[in-house]
Amino acid sequence: MSTASLVTVPSGRPTVSFELYPPRTPARAAAAWETVERLAAAGPDFFSVTYGASGSSRDASRDVVRRILAETSVPPIAHLTCVGATREELGRVVGELVDDGVRDFLALRGDAPAGQSGWVPHPGGLNGSSELVALIRDVERARFGATGALSVAVAAYPAGSSHTRAQDVAALLEKQAAGADFAVTQVFYDTAAYAGLVEDARSAGVYLPLVAGVIPMTDPRRLTRLAELTGVPVPTDLLARLADAADDEERHRVGIDATVELVEGVVAAGAPGLHLYTFNQHRPALDVVERLRRPLTATTTRTPR
Template sequence: MTFAERPVSAPLFEDLPGDISVSFEFFPPKTEKMEEQLWDAITQLAPLDPSFVSVTYGAGGSTRERTHSTVSRLVRETSLVPAAHLTCVGASKDEIAEIADQYWEAGVRHIVALRGDPPPAQGGVFTPHPEGYSGAADLVAGLKARHDFDISVAAYPEIHPEAASADADLDNLKRKLDAGANRAITQFFFSTDAYFRFLDKALAAGIATPILPGIMPVTSFAAIRRMSGNTEIPGWLEKMFEGLDERPGPRALVAAVAAADLCRRLYQGGVRDFHFYTLNRAEQAYAICQLLGLRPKAEA
């Protein structure tokens, strides 16, 4: 009997074999205390043997130095594979080439290439740098021409908020992959149907590149609302977190189980690679992996 054929009465996470691959996203710390929290999270999650760990890049390159510092430390002090986020907002092609060269020289071989969010001064509207890249597909091509990076890009199961249509959004993803990207990572979502419909449409469009689901445990329901964009927040999820705004402990427990159940349903659909947005906290991501049957493979 396969896991998907188990009776409804069986425990949700019974006998999940842990035959999955995981990756984790972190953001560069602003303070010494935040840096301690980040490295505590990295230390706790490292034994799960992630395929890579990514480090984000602020709007308009606002965290450029901190991102580089975090990624460089990962190279020096861990055996993890770091993936540096890189955007084309507010930077010329020469500036991006310099950053790419610095990463390559530091031993970084994986880049998460994104168009990036425009800074507030631009009114939320992306305007290419006069001497820069026009978007993520152009950026991917430029990075590939510079060095043979392993490149990840973003995908949107429920459509990017700025896309003219679902077809236009899918065409943009295909351009990024055709330019040389090795995989896509989705924006977080809460509907397995939305994800699998998106995969079907991608396959129909000739996209065979892996599309990893991005999993975001709910650390704050208000924050999830702000970040959701076009992502549907189902009524059952909202009801699940009702009354937990001022109860961080119970909220974290509920969030871990809700995200693990989402992963379980994705697993039943054949997914074996998961990308977790950790927000620099290890507990929920670790708990989800535990429920999915993944166990530590090495000491941190």
């Protein structure tokens, strides 16, 4: 059983962490929890637990977070979005998660609900993730009397954002000013994209650690679908190599090779951590970790801000 723990990004070896999502049906619950147990056995620094693109499955996400707290020693980061809730409702959700034992949050604006052409704030809600960071800090001060009891992560975009790099960096500055502790990048496929974001962010005054978010590149259908959702194109040579693989095992090896090459590149570029988007599949993520040959001894500590 885990105790309340504050996720930090240490200055030593890169952190390693995994993103999970709640099972969509009861029939998938057992397989999803087997993935959690296998990943937890590797000793990651944290899990993050997402929910649906428009803020759906929030209750199911909370159930997974609670079980991680109760049955593992890995701190969970709970995702929050601004979608479909007022400021008061979001504040209540934060407080309930704190009561559950959560000490770590990922604050996101969230995608527009299905059928809505663009982002529009919920009536009485928040305009974006920087306001959500500030709300979490308000709840923290009300609960604990000061900041330092909770950690708050935010998103960063090395590639494929609908905004310009200058707008993305400006957004990071706003999130930093609101009280964010670190950022986790959305998907990208080349080291230059990550290194370019870091360089531009640092030049603008962003000092937040920028953890590299990477998807294991073993499933071409998933990569193609992700490109449709994010606007981040998959390298055509990678898709060709995956398509030319003789069988599933060779395809898996090709994808792991490509993923490890990317990870080694961003670590060499100074990435303070690696966050693997698992899609609730433990084998690709664990194969990446094994290939990196870095011991996963937890360095997560509860350290005052």
